[in-house]
Amino acid sequence: MAKAVLIDLYHLGASSWNNQIQESVIRTLKAIEEEEDPSQSPFVCLMCCQALRSKRNGKDALHKIMQILHGPARRFEVVCSEDTVATLYTIKQKLDEKNIDTVKIILTSQRQPSMREYISQLFTSVYQFEYKDLEITCEENHLPESTVLQNKSMSLSDQDKEKIQNHIFLHGFTTRTGGISYIPTLSAFNLFSSSKRRDPPAVVKENLRRLAIAAGFSQDTYHSVKCCNYCNLSPGNEGENELLLPPSPFCKWGQVDVWVMGKAKPESYDGIVTNQKGVTIAAPGADCIPVLFADPVQKACGAAHSGWQGTLQGVSMAVVNAMITEYGCNVKDILVVLGPSVGPCCFKLPQKSAKEFYRIDPKCVRLYESSHPYIDIRRATRVLLEAGGVLPQNIQDDSVMDLNQNVTLCTSCCPDQFYSHVRDGENFGTQIGFISIKD
Structure with missing residues (x-):
């Protein structure tokens, strides 16, 4: 009955x-x-x-x-x-x-x-x-x-599918406006504090509280990526801490830690996945890419912080594979959005590191013969996701032609909207990408 x-x-x-x-x-x-x-x-x-x-x-x-x-x-x-x-x-x-x-x-x-x-x-x-x-x-x-x-x-229709996604998931990317941070390079909506980036924790907490109210999620069930050490390295930073990168552009996803909510939390992790309703997960970014993932079929989502080294290590596919393994997601159902991040117009790496991106796709590197070529970490992320089975049309990045729909803006080029370490120096602020499954 x-x-x-x-x-x-x-x-x-x-x-x-x-x-x-x-x-x-x-x-x-x-x-x-x-x-x-x-x-x-x-x-x-x-x-x-x-x-x-x-x-x-x-x-x-x-x-x-x-x-x-x-x-x-x-x-x-x-x-x-x-x-x-x-x-x-x-x-x-x-x-x-x-x-x-x-x-x-x-x-x-x-x-x-x-x-x-x-x-x-x-x-x-x-x-x-x-x-x-x-x-x-x-x-x-x-x-x-x-x-x-x-x-x-x-x-x-594609329009109907987009409406379905909007009903299932709460998601967005923050800008630098609307908060109370007062240090010039951190003003005004910084969402990260550390010993090197000395925004008072109480200020960051208040900024997060304001975001939770405006976006409609609970601050009590908010969890952000706790980046591995190499992700904390600034984009373009070279030296003793440089990683030994895998010899193949089809990276070894197992090298990246992803926290599956409900299981033991790693000491540090580059991504989070969950199928719990009402829990908001987030990834920080200030030049590095905050990447969001959603599967409207299995009702699961993920977030990843993808710096230049994290991109080479395959952090985005690590999150995709975690969703497949833990929640039975079909890779063809997973949607991926790349948030505001440094564009190939503003980001350079030394020749040695540029070679790794060139091996993924020559189009990821501009002025390859120079000592510090321009690098497109967004394109590299797309290539690796597509190689892992994510459908090209399910990846939203700076290839979106409609400016009203493009959220993958260059953080370095937009000082009024976004923080950028490339532009602002050591004491830089942080924006985030966040996503949750609605109750």
């Missing part, structure tokens, strides 16, 4: 409603009343499109339809929003509030393929779904052409 019944009417706009459809819906509601135990009445929900709320000739179409459908014994809730994703997510929240995990969906046969895909993206295996045909007495060709086309759609 279903504990909730969802009647999918989303594809029907106000112009689609007629007597036959109304009779079909009423008949379905009556059948639910007759089939279910009166002492255990299910939560019944009608899923409708926002267009039904549009006013025509001063009348609310949805209100008029609901007056027809509602009867003395018919109790149901109507949920409508601007798109299918938002409507289903609202319904999911209602199910969670009522502690319901078993749902019968009544819908037209044409809508089933796309609905199953929406459900697989938005719900985990904890929920159990049963699908039943909604019998509409009128012929399909009596419906508007746009309705018929939507019914036959089998796959989700």
